[in-house]
Amino acid sequence: xxxxxxxxxxxxxxxxxxxxxxxxxxxxxxxxxxxxxxxxxxxxxxxxxxxxxxxxxxxxxxxxxxxxxxxxxxxxxxxxxxxxxxxxxxxxxxxxxxxxxxxxxxxxxxxxxxxxxxxxxxxxxxxxxxxxxxxxxxxxxxxxxxxxxxxxxxxxxxxxxxxxxxxxxxxxxxxxxxxxxxxxxxxxxxxxxxxxxxxxxxxxxxxxxxxxxxxxxxxxxxxxxxxxxxxxxxx
Amino acid sequence: xxxxxxxxxxxxxxxxxxxxxxxxxxxxxxxxxxxxxxxxxxxxxxxxxxxxxxxxxxxxxxxxxxxxxxxxxxxxxxxxxxxxxxxxxxxxxxxxxxxxxxxxxxxxxxxxxxxxxxxxxxxxxxxxxxxxxxxxxxxxxxxxxxxxxxxxxxxxxxxxxxxxxxxxxxxxxxxxxxxxxxxxx
Numbered sequence: 001x002x003x004x005x006x007x008x009x010x011x012x013x014x015x016x017x018x019x020x021x022x023x024x025x026x027x028x029x030x031x032x033x034x035x036x037x038x039x040x041x042x043x044x045x046x047x048x049x050x051x052x053x054x055x056x057x058x059x060x061x062x063x064x065x066x067x068x069x070x071x072x073x074x075x076x077x078x079x080x081x082x083x084x085x086x087x088x089x090x091x092x093x094x095x096x097x098x099x100x101x102x103x104x105x106x107x108x109x110x111x112x113x114x115x116x117x118x119x120x121x122x123x124x125x126x127x128x129x130x131x132x133x134x135x136x137x138x139x140x141x142x143x144x145x146x147x148x149x150x151x152x153x154x155x156x157x158x159x160x161x162x163x164x165x166x167x168x169x170x171x172x173x174x175x176x177x178x179x180x181x182x183x184x185x186x187x188x189x190x191x192x193x194x195x196x197x198x199x200x201x202x203x204x205x206x207x208x209x210x211x212x213x214x215x216x217x218x219x220x221x222x223x224x225x226x227x228x229x230x231x232x233x234x235x
Numbered sequence: 236x237x238x239x240x241x242x243x244x245x246x247x248x249x250x251x252x253x254x255x256x257x258x259x260x261x262x263x264x265x266x267x268x269x270x271x272x273x274x275x276x277x278x279x280x281x282x283x284x285x286x287x288x289x290x291x292x293x294x295x296x297x298x299x300x301x302x303x304x305x306x307x308x309x310x311x312x313x314x315x316x317x318x319x320x321x322x323x324x325x326x327x328x329x330x331x332x333x334x335x336x337x338x339x340x341x342x343x344x345x346x347x348x349x350x351x352x353x354x355x356x357x358x359x360x361x362x363x364x365x366x367x368x369x370x371x372x373x374x375x376x377x378x379x380x381x382x383x384x385x386x387x388x389x390x391x392x393x394x395x396x397x398x399x400x401x402x403x404x405x406x407x408x409x410x411x412x413x414x415x416x417x418x419x420x
Contacts, residue, residue: 004286005264008293012257017294019252025302103399 036095043088047122050081058160058206064193065208065220072159089114161207161216162224168201175207184216191220198223245309252300264293270387271317277370277382278321292320311396318397362413369419377412384409
């Protein structure tokens, strides 16, 4: 018997070294799984609220207007909230690495799968979620607040306007919004994802474009989505 | 009188220890003492430090034996404990903290194929000779993976389990370690 073997077995015999019971390890594993599930559910819920909010404030319409629409869509996203979701996903990734199936896969792959899954899950839940829940989210003051339309100061010019056409000409129209009347200019570069047939007096429309006083140079014009509350403006 | 247990795998012996057969730990100590000391020699300079660290490894093995999953390889598990113990020992005595993080760039990125090419016996012998001359000059990250592969003769999968990195990263890192070794000579 080697000296080391003798020393260790003596320490065990004299209870200087004691075997830890199984239950703390099992409990730690279970808690880890629960924590992963909770963080994923949190990220999914936030994603779902985000998707509903983006539909509610009309930002989801912008990508249909091509490159300028896409640009304004990205810079008007609530980046603080998205950062919160990203941090949650990093936490999930760190917890994943404690499991053997976690560290055997490169982090970019697991993070990618978790990230894509969360976005798609949020999108899916926001479209099929119980009506009562999505309505409650839609009516929530936080969702309708300015926080959901964050961006640099010079960008906060609301790239979206909605209203009813009151006067229509060849290259411009008068649009009546909730608060005022604005002139909307359009030309060959303006995108019409729903076709030009939507342009008639009395039609409720969405206009993508930044304001210059009471004039908007439209980079896109589309129908007003029916799920938006503004729909009742139609007279 | 020491109980004689017929030749059994490490995993079966570990299960016996979990069931309360303390003497079975003696067999694992006999099997791993020399290997762990040899592993430790490449990290720590003094025999006393190595002996202390190896003793601590076996104590932690016994204390945490209930966390060992007998469907996995025992050698990977005990080497993982050894890895953590040697790193802690180095950190305690180093003047500057080691830039040796488990969170590594090459474990983030997927490598479709391992860059490490298979070797014949001559090449292995050549690498071992280089290691004898220049191992201490390498960073711990490269030193360890060369030790595990060339001295302890562990497989990629076992090394991946010890270092908690993807299997493909093991091959990439081994290749880099050999290049670094050649640079040092």
